[in-house]
Amino acid sequence: MKWNIQKRLLVLVLAAGILSFLTLSGLSFYGLYAVHNEMKEMGDEVGKAGAKFTENLVTYQLKKTLEELAKARAGFIEQRLGGFRSNIEILSRTMTRIASDPDDYKPIKLINPQFEPVYNTQTYMTYGPDIKRDGLTPETEHELAIAGNIRVLLESLERMFMEYPSSVYIGTKHGCFICCPSFPDKPNEPKPFAESEFFDYDPRERPWYKQAIAANAPVFFELDSHTNLGKYQRFGCSAPYYDRYGVAGVVGLDVPNVDIYKAINETAIGSDGFSFVLNKNGRVIFSSRTEGELVAKANGEDMRTSSKRRFARAASKMTRGESGIMPVTVDGEEYFLAFAPMKYTGWSFGTLTLRKDIDVAVDKSREYFITQVQGFSSRLQDRYFIMTFISSLLVIGLLYLLFIASNKVSAMFVKPIHELSDGVREIASGNLDKKLDIHTGDEIEHLATCFNAMTDELKAHMANLTKVTAEKERIATELDVATEIQSGMLPKDFPVHENFELLATMKPAKEVGGDFYDYYFIDETHLAITVADVSGKGIPAALFMVIAKTVLKNFTMSMHNREGLAEVVAASNDKLCANNEAMMFVTAFVGVLDLQTGEFVFVNAGHNPPVVYHAEENHCDFLDVKKNFVLGPMDEIPFAEQKILLKPGDLLFLYTDGVTEALNVNDEEYLPDRLIDFMNSTDCTANLETLLENVRGDLSKHVGEAEQSDDITMFALRFNR
Amino acid sequence: MEIKKEQNGSALTIHVIGRLDAGSAPELSKELTTALDGVTDLTFDFAELKYIASAGLRVLLVAQKRMNKQGSMKLINVSEAVMEVLDMTGFASLMTIA
Numbered sequence: 001m002k003w004n005i006q007k008r009l010l011v012l013v014l015a016a017g018i019l020s021f022l023t024l025s026g027l028s029f030y031g032l033y034a035v036h037n038e039m040k041e042m043g044d045e046v047g048k049a050g051a052k053f054t055e056n057l058v059t060y061q062l063k064k065t066l067e068e069l070a071k072a073r074a075g076f077i078e079q080r081l082g083g084f085r086s087n088i089e090i091l092s093r094t095m096t097r098i099a100s101d102p103d104d105y106k107p108i109k110l111i112n113p114q115f116e117p118v119y120n121t122q123t124y125m126t127y128g129p130d131i132k133r134d135g136l137t138p139e140t141e142h143e144l145a146i147a148g149n150i151r152v153l154l155e156s157l158e159r160m161f162m163e164y165p166s167s168v169y170i171g172t173k174h175g176c177f178i179c180c181p182s183f184p185d186k187p188n189e190p191k192p193f194a195e196s197e198f199f200d201y202d203p204r205e206r207p208w209y210k211q212a213i214a215a216n217a218p219v220f221f222e223l224d225s226h227t228n229l230g231k232y233q234r235f236g237c238s239a240p241y242y243d244r245y246g247v248a249g250v251v252g253l254d255v256p257n258v259d260i261y262k263a264i265n266e267t268a269i270g271s272d273g274f275s276f277v278l279n280k281n282g283r284v285i286f287s288s289r290t291e292g293e294l295v296a297k298a299n300g301e302d303m304r305t306s307s308k309r310r311f312a313r314a315a316s317k318m319t320r321g322e323s324g325i326m327p328v329t330v331d332g333e334e335y336f337l338a339f340a341p342m343k344y345t346g347w348s349f350g351t352l353t354l355r356k357d358i359d360v361a362v363d364k365s366r367e368y369f370i371t372q373v374q375g376f377s378s379r380l381q382d383r384y385f386i387m388t389f390i391s392s393l394l395v396i397g398l399l400y401l402l403f404i405a406s407n408k409v410s411a412m413f414v415k416p417i418h419e420l421s422d423g424v425r426e427i428a429s430g431n432l433d434k435k436l437d438i439h440t441g442d443e444i445e446h447l448a449t450c451f452n453a454m455t456d457e458l459k460a461h462m463a464n465l466t467k468v469t470a471e472k473e474r475i476a477t478e479l480d481v482a483t484e485i486q487s488g489m490l491p492k493d494f495p496v497h498e499n500f501e502l503l504a505t506m507k508p509a510k511e512v513g514g515d516f517y518d519y520y521f522i523d524e525t526h527l528a529i530t531v532a533d534v535s536g537k538g539i540p541a542a543l544f545m546v547i548a549k550t551v552l553k554n555f556t557m558s559m560h561n562r563e564g565l566a567e568v569v570a571a572s573n574d575k576l577c578a579n580n581e582a583m584m585f586v587t588a589f590v591g592v593l594d595l596q597t598g599e600f601v602f603v604n605a606g607h608n609p610p611v612v613y614h615a616e617e618n619h620c621d622f623l624d625v626k627k628n629f630v631l632g633p634m635d636e637i638p639f640a641e642q643k644i645l646l647k648p649g650d651l652l653f654l655y656t657d658g659v660t661e662a663l664n665v666n667d668e669e670y671l672p673d674r675l676i677d678f679m680n681s682t683d684c685t686a687n688l689e690t691l692l693e694n695v696r697g698d699l700s701k702h703v704g705e706a707e708q709s710d711d712i713t714m715f716a717l718r719f720n721r
Numbered sequence: 722m723e724i725k726k727e728q729n730g731s732a733l734t735i736h737v738i739g740r741l742d743a744g745s746a747p748e749l750s751k752e753l754t755t756a757l758d759g760v761t762d763l764t765f766d767f768a769e770l771k772y773i774a775s776a777g778l779r780v781l782l783v784a785q786k787r788m789n790k791q792g793s794m795k796l797i798n799v800s801e802a803v804m805e806v807l808d809m810t811g812f813a814s815l816m817t818i819a
Contacts (some may be wrong), residue, residue, distance in 0.1 A: 514775075535775035537743045583783045587775060587810055606810030629811030630775075633782045661772070667740075669772070709742070710774070 005417060009410035017402040025395045029388065036384040040377055047373035051366040058365040062358050063325045066338035066351060071323055073275065074340035074349035077260050081220060081344050084237045084253055087157055088218050091150075091251040092239040095170060098149050099243035107145030110178065114198045117190030121158050121182055123151040124191075128175030132199040144176055154180040157253075164256040170241075171203025172249040203250070208238040212250040216240060220345045235285070264288050264349070272333065275351040277342075278303060278318045285347065292331045294352075314339065318348035327355065416444045424451060432459045482542045483512045489549060490516060499595040500527065503688035504715040505696075507658075507708070514541035514586070515656045515711035516549050520557075525595045528556050531607065531654040531715045532588035535630075544576075544584040548631065551575045552590065565592055566641035569603045569631070577635035585632035589625075589654055598646040598719050603639050606630035608657055611676060613684040615649025620679040622672065623652075646719040651684055653695075654715035658708075662699055665706045670699060688716045724752055731792070732762035738769040741777030750780045757784070761792030768798035773806050785816055795819055 003011070098105055110125040111118055118124045125144065127136070150170060158168045162182040169179035181191060203209050211219045218239035238252035264275040264286055276294050277286040282302040287294050303315035311328045314337050321341040328337045334355035341348050416438045423436040432455055436448040487508065494502050504517045514534025522528050530552055534545045555568045555575070569590055576586070589610060591602035604625035612623045626640040646652070655675075662670040678698045684691065692714050699712070722745035725736040733756060741749060757763065763784065767773075773781075781796075788794035795817040799807065807813040 533775060535779040536746070537776070583779050583786065585775070585779060585782065606812075608809065627808055627811050627814070629815060630778070633779075633786070634815070657774070661774070709744075 004414075006410045006414040009413050010406050013406040013409055014403065017406060018399065021395060021399060021402065025391065028391060032384060032387055032391070036380065039380050043373050043377040043380065047370050047377075050369050050373060054365045054369045055362050058362045059358065062353075062361060063336065063338070066336060066353055067323060067325045067340070070325075070338040070349055070351050071340040073264065073351065074323075074342050077264075077277070077349060078342045078344060080260055081237070081342065084220075084255065085218050085344060087160075088237045088239045088251060088253050091153060091157065091168070091170075091253075092218070092241045094153050095147070095150055095241035095249070095251055096243070098146060099143075099241060099248045102143065102146040105146045105149045107142060108148030108151060109145055110148045110151060113191070113193050118181070118193075119190055120184070120187040121155055121162055121180060123148075123154050123178060123180040125176060125178045126198055126201055128177060128202050128204075129200055130175040130202075140174060144172070144174070147172065147176075147178060150178065151180070154178070158182055161255045164258055166253075166255045168251075168253050169203075170249055170251050171206065171209045173204070173247065175202045175204050177201055177203045208236055208252050208254075209250045212238040212240045212252075213247060216247075260286060261288070264351075273335075273351065273353045273357070275349065278315060278339075278348045278350060280319055280346040282315050282319050294330060311337075314350075318350060321346070321348070328352070416440045416448075420444060420448055420451070423448070427451070427455055432462070478539070479512050482539055483508055486512055486516070486542050486545060489546060491519060495519075497595070499719070499721045500593065501688050501718040501720060502527075502529075502716070503692060505692055505713070507712045509537075509658075509708050509710050509712075511537050512539070512542050513537050513658075513711035514545050515658060515713040516545050517654070517713055517715050518549055518553060520553060522557060522560050522592065526560070527593045527595060528553075528560070528591070529593070529654070529715065529717060530588060530590050531610075531656060531713060532586050533607065533656040533658075533711075533713075534586045535584060540582065540584060544586065544632075548572075548576060548586045548588070552588065556590070556592075560592060564641060565590060565601050565603050566639045569605055569628075569639040569641075570637070573605070573631045573637065573639070574635040576632045580632050583633050585630040587630050591652075593646070593717070593719065595721070598648070598650075598721060599643055600646050600652070600719075601641060601643045603641050604628055605639060608655060608660060608672070610655070611653040611679050612644070613651035613653070613679070614647070615651070615685070616647060618684070620653075620676055620684065622676060648719060648721050649685065651691075651716060651718045653679065654713075654717070656711060656713040658710040658712035659695075659699060659714065661710065662703050662712065663706055663709055664702050664704050668702075670702050674698075674702070688718065692716060722748065724749060726752075726756060731760055732764070733757070733760045734764040734766055736766045736769065740772040740774075741770060741780070742772065742774035743776040746774070746776035746780050749777070750783065753780065753784055753787075757787055757791075760788075763788050763792065763794040765794070765796045766798050767796055767800060767803055770800065770803055773803050775810075778806070778810060778812060781812065781816070793817070 110123055113124045113126065116124075125148070131140070147170070154168045154170075158166065158180040161168075163184055165181075165183055165185065167179050167181040169177060171177055183191060208219075208221050211221055218237060220235065220237050236252055236254040238250050240247050240250050242248050260277075264277065274288040274294070276284050276289065276296070279285045282304040283300045284294055284296045284303065287296045289295050304312055304319060306312040306315065308329060310326065311330065314326045314328055317324060317326075318339045318341070321343075323340040325336055325338040328335050330352060335352040336355055336358060337350050337352050339348050339350040419438055420436060423434060423438075426434045434455070436451050438445050438448040487506065490504070490506055494504070502519060504519070506515055506517060508515070514532075514536060516530075516532055516534075518528075518530040520528055530549070532545070532548060532552075534541045534548060551572045552568075555572045556565075559568045559571060569588075586605075587607040588605045589602065589607040590605070591600055593600050602623075602625075605628045607625075609622040609625045611620050613620050623644070624642075626642055628639045629637055660670055660672045660675055675695075678695065682691070682694050682698075686694070695714060696712075722740055722742075723736075723738040725738065727734040727736075735752075735756070737749065739745070765781070765784075785794055796807075797819045799818055804813065804818075807816070807818070
């Protein structure tokens with residue numbers, strides 16, 4: 001599957017993006033999940049701990065409240081009792097003043113119930129067993145009449161309690177009893193009396209009298225020994241009073257405990273709660289219960305000795321004047337007992353609350369708390385799911401955006417590449433003037449710059465190549481021209497003469513070389529011949545060849561007949577040396593044949609020795625030549641001239657080193673030995689064309705496929721005379 | 722063709738190996754134009770020179786002409802084939818061959 005760069009980039013960017021997204025999302029989801037779990041766990045723990053704490057707190061608070069309530073009620077009862085007590089104190093002080101200063105008062109005769117009816121809130125007096133027995137002295141009568149003054153106070157005090165059956169009364173030291181009763185049940189009927197009450201009732205024998213005398217202070221007492229008046233218990237408060245001789249009697253208040261009862265009753269908490277008051281002796285003296293273990297009754301048991309241990313312990317604390325709250329069992333039910341002392345009386349107030357009521361309250365609190373925590377937990381759960389949902393949506397949205405962005409980015413990335421490839425295509429199609437105009441500032445711009453540089457170089461190179469090619473073509477053309485000139489300078493009209501035959505060929509190498517030959521008549525009987533080889537190749541060699549050929553011919557024509565061949569060559573050499581800074585030189589074999597005698601004069605200036613064919617012997621030899629120096633480099637040097645006599649049929653074969661040094665593919669030279677051997681083996685009497693053809697043939701055999709490296713010149717001259 | 726040079730102070734020995742023909746002669750010529758500066762004693766060692774063409778002779782000639790001005794030049798270890806060319810062209814009598 002082959003993807004283009006855009007697709008790859010897209011996939012790369014996308015993959016990177018998706019990977020990051022997924023990693024981040026995974027992390028956030030994991031984080032969310034972890035937080036959620038942690039919160040849930042914490043919620044559970046906080047729920048439990050909180051519930052426990054709430055339970056404890058509520059329990060503590062409830063207990064505290066109950067205890068405080070007990071204290072408050074105890075205080076309230078105390079206050080009420082204080083009210084009674086101050087009334088009793090007022091009564092006691094007033095009675096003391098009356099009894100102490102009897103002269104300040106007028107005698108008042110009170111109702112004697114034995115003879116008169118007593119109506120509601122009327123004060124009456126009975127005389128008691130002592131006076132019945134001993135009779136009434138005038139002093140006593142007077143004293144009692146003075147004491148009658150208390151009637152005003154008694155009646156006003158009694159009116160405070162007249163709603164309930166109650167009485168305010170005084171017992172004197174004589175055993176008399178002054179009393180102001182209320183009986184709201186039958187207020188319009190006179191108070192009924194038993195016969196015994198008129199004479200036999202002795203207040204001094206009553207507990208309220210005795211206790212007050214014993215305490216010599218105001219005392220509270222329970223009236224449990226009295227008739228129980230309906231559901232209310234009654235109680236009283238009494239205090240001694242004095243005359244100038246000491247204790248003169250006791251004043252007392254005998255009221256129902258309605259207020260206190262109400263206070264006790266209202267204190268009760270819960271469905272089956274109730275309250276009670278315990279006296280110093282551990283007996284229940286007030287109770288909002290009318291039945292069961294904790295009713296107030298005469299001669300009730302001492303609760304401290306109760307068989308119920310916990311209650312007994314609580315009762316002990318109550319009688320010791322402590323406050324607190326304790327669990328107890330009453331009538332088979334579990335209760336909390338809160339209690340608080342009452343100082344004046346030494347009693348203790350207790351209120352009982354059903355334990356299950358408290359438990360219910362505590363449970364409710366705990367349940368409320370747990371509900372709250374669960375609510376928190378479920379809200380958390382909801383939030384968690386919403387967050388997860390939103391996050392998922394966000395991730396999907398972002399992925400979509402990423403896809404779009406990646407697409408754009410990769411397209412953006414690839415755009416310059418497209419531009420580049422379009423541009424390159426245009427350049428490739430031949431528009432080298434096209435410039436890539438990409439400015440992305442990155443590697444692509446660099447590439448484009450490189451392409452532009454390459455295009456420029458290509459252009460320059462092509463221009464250069466065109467120039468060089470043109471140059472080369474020009475030089476090649478010139479060389480061709482030179483070759484043609486060279487070859488055109490070589491004479492081709494071989495003379496037909498009865499005294500000799502002559503034939504020459506020059507086969508130039510690929511590049512223009514420096515071989516040349518020449519022949520011309522000096523006069524009617526002398527034929528001059530030249531075979532030469534200029535050093536080097538090319539234009540310089542060709543030029544030097546032209547000069548050499550011209551110089552040689554000119555000097556031969558002008559000088560030969562006067563000064564001989566050696567001088568011709570010497571003069572030519574001097575001429576060629578002039579201004580020859582390049583040290584060009586030419587090897588030359590120059591000869592002159594006397595067509596009548598066959599005498600052949602020659603100078604060999606550094607050239608290959610020619611082959612001579614002796615017709616008589618039918619044999620070929622190298623001509624024995626003197627070794628003169630080449631022409632050109634050194635002037636003013638002498639040249640040796642030689643001569644031989646050619647007989648009819650003799651033949652001279654002249655050549656250049658192109659023949660003897662011709663190379664085969666193995667770089668082996670043809671060599672002079674092979675030449676002379678071939679010349680001896682072939683028919684040297686054949687016509688010259690055939691002869692040269694045969695030599696060329698043997699040479700070709702040697703050379704084979706190898707390229708010709710030098711000009712090959714052959715020159716044959718046969719003397720026929 | 723291959724050229725090896727041995728410089729020892731102002732004495733220079735040049736080994737020419739292979740064929741010194743029209744193709745390779747310009748190379749030697751170029752080499753000599755710089756190599757001969759300050760040389761007073763030039764030696765061509767032709768022990769491994771197989772062939773010398775006229776172009777090669779011309780290089781020798783240029784060198785000889787220059788060395789005539791600044792010192793001396795000699796050819797050593799000249800093979801038979803090369804000697805034959807030198808002989809034939811008259812170079813043998815012009816140059817010091819040891």
